[in-house]
Amino acid sequence: MISNSTPEAHAETANILDGRSVADRLIANVGHAVKNSIARGQRPPGLAVVLVGNDPASDVYVGNKVKACARAGLVSRDFRLPHGSDQKSLLALIDDLNADPEIDGILVQLPLPGHMDELDVTRRIDPDKDVDGFHPVNVGRLALRDPGLRPCTPRGVMTLLNAYDLDPKASRAVVVGASNIVGRPLALELLLAGATVSIAHRFTEDLKSLVEQAEYLFVAVGKSGIVRSEWIASGTVVVDIGIHRDDDGRLRGDLEFDDVRQRAAWLTPVPGGVGPMTVATLMQNTAEANGLVVRAP
Ligand code: GUN
Numbered sequence: 001m002i003s004n005s006t007p008e009a010h011a012e013t014a015n016i017l018d019g020r021s022v023a024d025r026l027i028a029n030v031g032h033a034v035k036n037s038i039a040r041g042q043r044p045p046g047l048a049v050v051l052v053g054n055d056p057a058s059d060v061y062v063g064n065k066v067k068a069c070a071r072a073g074l075v076s077r078d079f080r081l082p083h084g085s086d087q088k089s090l091l092a093l094i095d096d097l098n099a100d101p102e103i104d105g106i107l108v109q110l111p112l113p114g115h116m117d118e119l120d121v122t123r124r125i126d127p128d129k130d131v132d133g134f135h136p137v138n139v140g141r142l143a144l145r146d147p148g149l150r151p152c153t154p155r156g157v158m159t160l161l162n163a164y165d166l167d168p169k170a171s172r173a174v175v176v177g178a179s180n181i182v183g184r185p186l187a188l189e190l191l192l193a194g195a196t197v198s199i200a201h202r203f204t205e206d207l208k209s210l211v212e213q214a215e216y217l218f219v220a221v222g223k224s225g226i227v228r229s230e231w232i233a234s235g236t237v238v239v240d241i242g243i244h245r246d247d248d249g250r251l252r253g254d255l256e257f258d259d260v261r262q263r264a265a266w267l268t269p270v271p272g273g274v275g276p277m278t279v280a281t282l283m284q285n286t287a288e289a290n291g292l293v294v295r296a297p
Pocket of ligand 1: 107108110132152153181278
């Protein structure tokens, strides 16, 4: 049971949700499934990663995804289009990849340059190859309790909780941030898992009282200082999904790790929490799009 008592009442510091080690296990499980499939004479799963432009952060994320493919035994194909490319050429590339029998998964790194329409691009991907889970069919299936390919960060968060036997069923879960990539699909995942879910966003009044009530708190704002550590009740399970560089160049999340650690029962670090889970889940989704069965880590 949680309480809004002083941090001293929760005498111990939070347990760490070690996303890096769970992600390593998940990638190893993907690797086993791929090896067995190859031994049965099948080709390895193939992932196409498409990056438009040269945003440095996107470049790092795409590099991590390509490296993870090698670790999991997947084949990756990396496509770079110049920033000024027109949407027509991106759609033509997606058409080719949709038709390519050696490609099981297609990922177009977001954000796209401003002259492109992300929804149009996402809609063009074959839903059965949409390993990001962003196509309206896959988002709709998740909403209707019939999940197909599921967005990687939300699914990765659920896998991480599950790996520590943390079950949000019947709990009060609060998601701060309502993006298409994280907040909205995470709320759907939590609903599917039986939590009572609130989503906070830029128009939410009294964020403090929502946060105070959370037994499970998920923060995906993309900037620090919105959710204050002292609002978090003693004993809460806290998942920090933000990642950015502070003025000293250090990677950090949306929350003050050291302060939250004195209050929460469980907490994800940044880096080493949700980030590796997102990448590992992309490997899992690609293997599953190929028809493989991947064991939970
Ligand atoms: N940009 C930030 N996160 C993601 C993600 O999970 N998938 C894609 N395609 N782009 C992103």
